[in-house]
Amino acid sequence: MERTAIKLNYTLEEEKLASYAKAMGHPVRVQILKILSEQACCFNGDLTEIIPLAQSTISQHLKSLKEAGLIQGEIMPPKIRYCLNKESWEEAQNLFENLFNSQKL
Secondary structure (H helix, E strand, O other), rough: OOOOOOOOOOOOOHHHHHHHHHHHHOOOHHHHHHHHHOOOOOOOHHHHHHHHHHHHHHHHHHHHHHHOOEEEEEEEEOOOEEOOHHOOOOOOOHHHHHHHHHOOO
């Protein structure tokens, strides 16, 4: 029996919201976003002093946040400085707000 693929049409907003939600889907990433939202920027090594995890683990979480566009990194050898991507951060806030405000319980 052959299966047929069902093509679902998502809006660009739905795809972006899902991407942001996936990136924020781990408590460490939420913690990183909180830290970055409370200060202008942070060096990757500084995060290991705040979050008791290996640098490689934190780097993987930073990578996920960066791929989603929520943060940006600037290489300043030998460190990388991370900041919120203000445009994407505001977009994510608006998308989540619209989602939660559109749901009637």
